[in-house]
Amino acid sequence: MFNRNSLVAALSAVGMLSLSGAALAQQVVVSGGATLPLPLYQDEITNFPAPTFYSYVGTGSGTGKTAFLGNTPASFGRTGAVHWIGSDSILTAAQISDYLTTGLGKVGNPTGHGPLIQIPSVGTPVTISYKGPAGDVTLTKAQLCGVLSGSISTWSALGVASGSAPNDFKVIYRSESSGTSELLTRHLQAVCGSDSAIAFSGKSTFAQEFPSSTPPANFIAATGSAGVASAVNAQASAITYLSPDPAFTVQLKQASLVNRNDSATYAPTSENVSAALGSTQALPPANGPIERNPTGANWGNVNNQANPFNWVRQSVDPAAGYPIVGYTNFVLSQCYTDAAVANAIKSFLTTHYSVANSAPDTGEVDKHKLVPLTPVNRNRVLAAFVTGTTANLNINNATTCGSYAGRG
Numbered sequence: 001m002f003n004r005n006s007l008v009a010a011l012s013a014v015g016m017l018s019l020s021g022a023a024l025a026q027q028v029v030v031s032g033g034a035t036l037p038l039p040l041y042q043d044e045i046t047n048f049p050a051p052t053f054y055s056y057v058g059t060g061s062g063t064g065k066t067a068f069l070g071n072t073p074a075s076f077g078r079t080g081a082v083h084w085i086g087s088d089s090i091l092t093a094a095q096i097s098d099y100l101t102t103g104l105g106k107v108g109n110p111t112g113h114g115p116l117i118q119i120p121s122v123g124t125p126v127t128i129s130y131k132g133p134a135g136d137v138t139l140t141k142a143q144l145c146g147v148l149s150g151s152i153s154t155w156s157a158l159g160v161a162s163g164s165a166p167n168d169f170k171v172i173y174r175s176e177s178s179g180t181s182e183l184l185t186r187h188l189q190a191v192c193g194s195d196s197a198i199a200f201s202g203k204s205t206f207a208q209e210f211p212s213s214t215p216p217a218n219f220i221a222a223t224g225s226a227g228v229a230s231a232v233n234a235q236a237s238a239i240t241y242l243s244p245d246p247a248f249t250v251q252l253k254q255a256s257l258v259n260r261n262d263s264a265t266y267a268p269t270s271e272n273v274s275a276a277l278g279s280t281q282a283l284p285p286a287n288g289p290i291e292r293n294p295t296g297a298n299w300g301n302v303n304n305q306a307n308p309f310n311w312v313r314q315s316v317d318p319a320a321g322y323p324i325v326g327y328t329n330f331v332l333s334q335c336y337t338d339a340a341v342a343n344a345i346k347s348f349l350t351t352h353y354s355v356a357n358s359a360p361d362t363g364e365v366d367k368h369k370l371v372p373l374t375p376v377n378r379n380r381v382l383a384a385f386v387t388g389t390t391a392n393l394n395i396n397n398a399t400t401c402g403s404y405a406g407r408g
Contacts, residue, residue, distance in 0.1 A: 029341055032064055033063070053344070116333055256268075
């Protein structure tokens with residue numbers, strides 16, 4: 001069997017945060033995917049103390065997931081390897097199982113990449129942003145479902161005065177496979193029922209929710225978060241779903257939404273997003289079972305630490321708080337061929353999850369109107385995947401990664 005134990009152990013002695021001079025001299029770490037967190041990741045990479053990372057490339061979550069699972073850096077205009085991606089769309093149980101049974105991370109394949117890691121990065125709302133009416137807009141669940149299914153197409157039908165803007169509005173939607181679309185459609189699937197003209201089913205490609213993948217005539221497709229923002233701004237009267245980042249929403253207003261479960265009205269603020277995410281299931285505990293093989297008896301246990309599916313908990317219909325919420329996530333390899341790449345990624349994650357980065361008013365996460373993980377969850381993620389525990393889930397863990405060649 002291929003064995004890297006002695007090499008990995010020796011390299012790990014350099015220290016988690018130390019990087020070789022050769023690695024520091026060039027950009028080597030490739031990343032891309034979701035556009036919702038793109039401004040955050042671009043800023044974090046720009047501020048990273050060494051020029052180890054290429055710029056994060058926004059392609060949409062669907063392309064990002066495909067690029068990681070197949071290790072196709074050309075999807076991001078790069079060569080070498082896809083070292084990590086961002087995705088608001090979770091890797092499904094089937095995608096993870098395929099990767100570990102027949103894909104690049106096949107269990108027991110010494111030439112393979114080893115296990116993958118999927119962890120929540122930050123919490124996020126999906127804002128309902130609009131242009132046209134001068135006044136504030138509040139939507140009930142029924143109104144939201146009507147607008148996004150096409151049965152409502154005028155401001156007056158929502159009880160909103162359009163003022164000098166056209167009463168008829170356009171609906172701008174993401175054209176590509178998008179985690180932002182998936183967060184939205186999973187919520188609509190959970191809450192709409194007879195209030196919708198269609199039966200939403202949680203798809204990541206928004207148009208596929210409609211018969212023949214054809215939305216109503218007042219719907220306009222755009223690519224990426226920036227493309228959606230531009231498309232809305234090009235209209236006199238429009239509404240859309242969008243990342244909360246001011247880079248995209250600065251010229252738009254955001255609707256407040258009525259949570260159907262407590263009948264309270266919530267704006268997409270950090271406090272209201274945190275309230276909604278507070279009802280999600282806890283992350284797998286440190287003493288939870290460890291089953292690495294998808295065919296194992298404990299693989300499907302919701303507390304199995306070694307199943308990447310268990311590290312992103314969903315909240316499609318929260319009991320309180322802003323109702324359209326979720327996490328944007330990191331997907332990365334556990335094992336890397338180049339120890340300098342592994343150490344750079346661990347250093348990046350340590351900074352990303354730091355208290356300073358998440359501090360109100362001053363941290364990068366707050367600046368981009370995203371929501372940091374709770375201290376308990378941040379500490380749990382860092383312990384499991386950066387510093388390491390007896391579960392041996394941490395990046396370039398000598399015990400786990402000694403049997404795999406690793407990624408790029």
